[in-house]
Amino acid sequence: MKSSENLVLIGFMGVGKGATARALSKLIGRFNLDCDDLIQSKENQKITEIFATKGEAYFRELERDLAKFLAKNVKNTIISTGGGFVNVKGLGKIGKIIYLKSSFEAIIQKMQKSQNSEKKFAKRPLLQNLDKAKELFNLREKIYAKKADFIIEVENKTPKQIAKEIRKIVKI
Template sequence: MKTMKKKNNIVLIGFMGVGKGTIARALYKETKFFPLDCDDLIESAYNLKIKEIFAKHGEDEFRKTEKKLAKFIEKNVDNAIISTGGGFYKVSNLKKLGTIIYLKSDFDSIIKRIETSPNAEKKLAKRPLLKDLNEAKKLFDKREDEYEKVADFIVDVSDKTPKQIAKEIKKIIKGPKDGNSLNRTCKS
């Protein structure tokens, strides 16, 4: 029987707009693991913004690219904080990429967070799946249970600053003395 080797990465999952990228940057200051943003890497590969990739190539093509990126991360990336897109949790090799942390928040708080951010229009424009809030809420409801099923740990991000969340995640993953080794104890 082949055992699955888990990478020494922190993989942040959660609904779009929950703050995965922001929290990855705050976590970098706590752990010195290098932050990688999956959406930024895909945008760079296409030389297009996510909304343009969806418009020009469709969601299926975007999801195929996420799968390619997941394979690349599995083979080549270690000691990193991976902030993922909202649908990245579906990649088949997710558990091999590292310790999966689900950043949990309620839907209204996510929308409020986006709408009150300094670049609210830009953030809303780059998320094509948020065009229709009723449809986005249905997607959120569907994904919430799925995120919980694949997560090693769940961190409630409601009413917390990125720094507080980063410190909480650091406590979860802290290894002996330096905080840069992941503890492999996971939720049951």
């Protein structure tokens, strides 16, 4: 892998992309960016507020604009994406795609056990209805696998363990 190439973490909501990006950043000394944080900063609104006031289509438009920006302007960075970011065009132009794979049940269970569980669910508009979220998971699972350069099984692993596995697999 080229040293200037970005590492782009994809996977379903709550799988641990942000925590893994922070652990990987510490491990290999690269900066990390969180796509949802960047969008919130640009809009000066939380994701839930963007969904509520402007809708999901508007949010997806912001993701597309961000993907173009990242591909053109960001190098040598770890990028954690939102769960639906996998659908943006040109994802592969941003960097090497790493799919953090887990079962839906394990993701929900992990989120429920976390100390700030309510907050984790509240900030994800598409997790408000678990039946619909499961359908979305089933749809996206194949897309994640298809777009990935690398797939990492993350169930029952800490972000630090996942980061070490990523470092090994991408040979950094």
